[in-house]
Amino acid sequence: MPGNTFGTAFRVTTFGESHGKAVGVIIDGATPKVELREKDIQHELDRRKPGQSSVTTPRKETDTVHIMSGVFEGRTTGTPILLILYNEDMRPEAYDDIKKLFRPGHADFTYLAKYGIRDHRGSGRASGRETAARVAAGAVARKMLAARGVKITAYTLRAAGVGCNSIDFKEIEKNPMRAPDAVAAAEMVKRIIALAETGNSAGGIVECVIEGVKPGIGDPVFEKLDAEIARAVMSIGAVKGIEIGSGFAAADMHGDEHNDWRDGSGFLSNNAGGIIGGISTGQKIVFRAAVKPTSSISLPQKTTDTDGNEAEIVTEGRHDPCICPRIVPVVEAMAAIVLEDQYKRQSALHG
């Protein structure tokens, strides 16, 4: 019932605070006998870690993963896999000044409302740092999905008001925005650096394409594949919206435009985004997430403290002026966890 677990057949539970001792995840239900090395996971963590470029936070965390259980002689045993990342660059004292202040856009106020106590150091549990655990778990899911022929690719489709005009997967890892359009990426970076210099931040849109999912994956009614993806992606802190296939554009379409016809070669269009009735069609699954501008900015803002007094806050510290490039691997990880879970559930249904 508490919300730190995702998935049923492939189940991950994350733990840890931003400036506590560690963050990490238990993965329960991993297929046995799958080769798994720390470097498989580290590769994905390195894509999410801070300090990669001028558009990300300079916090120094190597995010080194340790496999603590569930792997024997380089292969999964089917028992719980604990992955732990010890925190290194902790500066809890950097947050002393804002101990009693509610930072705008942050979960300070709501955590206190819910729990009656909060670890104020770097957002504690509400920190984006928690997503490192998701990426680690997603890397394990991806090992299994790779064997199924499933490939997941996310990228920044739009940021700081700049959209991509072309989609070339080979470009994604070549620019700091993880955008599939080199020209657009350069313009995004330029605008974001300008914003950062004024102490401001930018939002964007991350798109994800999943290839190779066979038809029949996903479990109606409430755990439809798109519903699970929506939950998974919306559970990432900065995400304010999610759409599948035609998405919000469907609102202004007519039935004859929107329906995906079929002929002998299969579906002729993909407004459905690869999912109908909550079940995969075998086409590419395509969805987009709206990412809000980073809440931590250096401009002075109005707020209140925990006693209800009005105050002005200027958030110092190390922030991402646009979180999109670092959300890309998180979106991929969540998609991977959803899919590995649903594949296993399909096996259970017929097993």
Place this chain on the structure above:
Amino acid sequence: MPGNTFGTAFRVTTFGESHGKAVGVIIDGATPKVELREKDIQHELDRRKPGQSSVTTPRKETDTVHIMSGVFEGRTTGTPILLILYNEDMRPEAYDDIKKLFRPGHADFTYLAKYGIRDHRGSGRASGRETAARVAAGAVARKMLAARGVKITAYTLRAAGVGCNSIDFKEIEKNPMRAPDAVAAAEMVKRIIALAETGNSAGGIVECVIEGVKPGIGDPVFEKLDAEIARAVMSIGAVKGIEIGSGFAAADMHGDEHNDWRDGSGFLSNNAGGIIGGISTGQKIVFRAAVKPTSSISLPQKTTDTDGNEAEIVTEGRHDPCICPRIVPVVEAMAAIVLEDQYKRQSALHG
């Protein structure tokens, strides 16, 4: 693990096919000693039922609810409540012609891919009729939420390319679109009837406003209040996207615009949509769902049959040219189920 259950502390499990004997729901976890009469539920079902107006399907279902268990002398006992709606206007033979055809936009193909068998009569389990069970369960959740001071109001914000220019809750139930703007509603109806006459259909956007939720409701990390709402709403068949607060508009905003400041009177804006870090702020919760145009249209369409042969299909039968007005109570119901569940979970955490 199978996906017909939603919620943990307040848990609903739906059953039934469109042209089978019945549809309905078991509600487990209802607060004991709450007054509950069939008419409380019937009122909501009547808002969803077919045949209400010129913009909805003429299928005749009274959708009469029967409380079969869990209620004693007009009050809940805390044991499972079975609500059943016997199907009446079943015409399974009307679907014989399309028994072997995959209807575009429908889950025919994917259900067969998943299960290896399908009840082809009126979409079987994938029918919108399943949402009657959700509305019935939502009505029970609303009884409890009413006692908490929570009020949920959804409406058609946009349909057939026509958007509302004003929001007046009192207008909603006065027009067949369930739109909060009488003028816009009239234009929507006009366009939808025109589309229906050509055998076509329209999409739209449904917005939902939840008032009275106290701060602190929602459970990070994976079961954030907005993530649960996203899942709940995306699990409604026709929904292609969901956004909270600023939603997709956040992508083009800057941090100083998006952050909701506070002063002594509370929050000064609501880009968050009433939820930060997955937990309610105490403000109005606001979200929007993108609704695709109804897949059942009378225009000839290309498809294939279950043997892979190409075919043309013209869907006869009784359809909604725009499903928005009937999705409104479903969205409210799903929001109610999420909230009642989360309220109870908050009690468990501190209990």
Place this chain on the structure above:
Amino acid sequence: MPGNTFGTAFRVTTFGESHGKAVGVIIDGATPKVELREKDIQHELDRRKPGQSSVTTPRKETDTVHIMSGVFEGRTTGTPILLILYNEDMRPEAYDDIKKLFRPGHADFTYLAKYGIRDHRGSGRASGRETAARVAAGAVARKMLAARGVKITAYTLRAAGVGCNSIDFKEIEKNPMRAPDAVAAAEMVKRIIALAETGNSAGGIVECVIEGVKPGIGDPVFEKLDAEIARAVMSIGAVKGIEIGSGFAAADMHGDEHNDWRDGSGFLSNNAGGIIGGISTGQKIVFRAAVKPTSSISLPQKTTDTDGNEAEIVTEGRHDPCICPRIVPVVEAMAAIVLEDQYKRQSALHG
């Protein structure tokens, strides 16, 4: 979180009160395309129903099952199966006298303590009648297990102080005790009728043997196969104890006696009861349940009423002087539900 659901991959949720409108069950996760007719289920229900013999209650319930969903043209579709049994021989007024009295051995006091309200009619939800829903669900599980080669046989091993001296499965359904020893059965019946004539009741032990389970079924750590069986069986109202294999006798054994050795032909003994480390060994699974004497007796007993006043109670009505023969199919049903669930979970793990 509420407790009316059992299982994860094969999941059953029961509903209904003894003297309400109906009892029944939703089964979610049934394998698709399995032949299922009402008569398959009815056969098992007839073994549990009241009025079968002199040692069971004369309440008249045909326990006729209706498949309301999830089955199409005689085969499961993989969607939820609602099984409903409408109550017939309801006599709620028979319970008016004891409306405010706590019957000894019954859950009257505890239900009121938990819920603050109770349906006093024939124990309401706490009635043994709830087990009809379990038997119905178990019958569905058994269809699938039969295809796996799994056979489940329970019987009365001991009752009213009389134990069986031989185990002959062919005898079980030939005597009203469902005992595998005809001679012992006759003596049990004699003693129970004598007890019933004095208004008293008897307890006993039900043993269950499961054949054909392949090695490797069961999920450590907390959901070991024996732990799940223990939960399933202990959740039957009258059961006060459960033991697997050597059971309580193990307490006085030494390691060299208890360990089951192996040679080329497999295990040489079965003190483990067919389960080691929570996982099936491939041997017969053997467990026993202790059944308390029926709480409803006609002898005068001391109790209190809901206002705390002392009172004497004489329970009139229709009761089973020994519940063992009717618990036999319930034990089999619960074992079937556990096993079908665990088989599916094993498929998920490797799937």
Place this chain on the structure above:
Amino acid sequence: MPGNTFGTAFRVTTFGESHGKAVGVIIDGATPKVELREKDIQHELDRRKPGQSSVTTPRKETDTVHIMSGVFEGRTTGTPILLILYNEDMRPEAYDDIKKLFRPGHADFTYLAKYGIRDHRGSGRASGRETAARVAAGAVARKMLAARGVKITAYTLRAAGVGCNSIDFKEIEKNPMRAPDAVAAAEMVKRIIALAETGNSAGGIVECVIEGVKPGIGDPVFEKLDAEIARAVMSIGAVKGIEIGSGFAAADMHGDEHNDWRDGSGFLSNNAGGIIGGISTGQKIVFRAAVKPTSSISLPQKTTDTDGNEAEIVTEGRHDPCICPRIVPVVEAMAAIVLEDQYKRQSALHG
């Protein structure tokens, strides 16, 4: 769906292998703002750790617990608590000889059957070492239960054929058997040492008494308080049976003997063991677990290897000749986890 998690509102997930890097647990759902220090947990771990006396294994593990998350300035925050115990006295090489042998009574054979791979070092995940994680989690549950006035006391009631003749809680921690009867304890120790000298082992019975549980705790139907206790206790490796209250003795009792009458002072007896209809009565909860003799013995035994060849095995190494004294804190821990979970669930129901 994988079985390494227990509980719903108060949820624990354990991880780790006997000779891997660490064992531990994530606790999700802990009440916020509860004081929690490592020493609170260490105290319970010290009761379970090896090397305490002549009747327990000499393996040297300090079982030092580290709180890695979920606690801030000495108080729980309501977020997941990771407790980790790094393994110290690992001797994986000690198991090389038996790498390919199935040890009688151990889960070697069944783990391989289930997973197709096994960590053979000291039983891997199937080791009793996993219970250290349970004890750690139970210690956290006990902090919360203490505030509710709930007290849990387990002890060795019988071992090596010697039963206690008196129950004095003050004696329990004074003797190595954790028996409540000093005289019986001395005799148990004598017999167990004699058995150990011949390379053999002994079983026993552990009883648990829970005081202070208010009436109304426990959730029918499938998650009855006694059913959950049965599952929790049966999930401990060496347990072969569990009985509540009268237990197996109920089989030979009559209704008038077994029913617990009430007068103005409350219940007059406690055959129910403090639970009726799955719900606490407010009386003491009493249950007993049958513990098998330790499987690891030094006597030569017949077995087979992973290739099916017959073999003789003599298990060297460090073993407990009777596990009862070390199971005592594990039983208490599992009871604590069940109760804290059920208290929270009761809050959810009415919350």
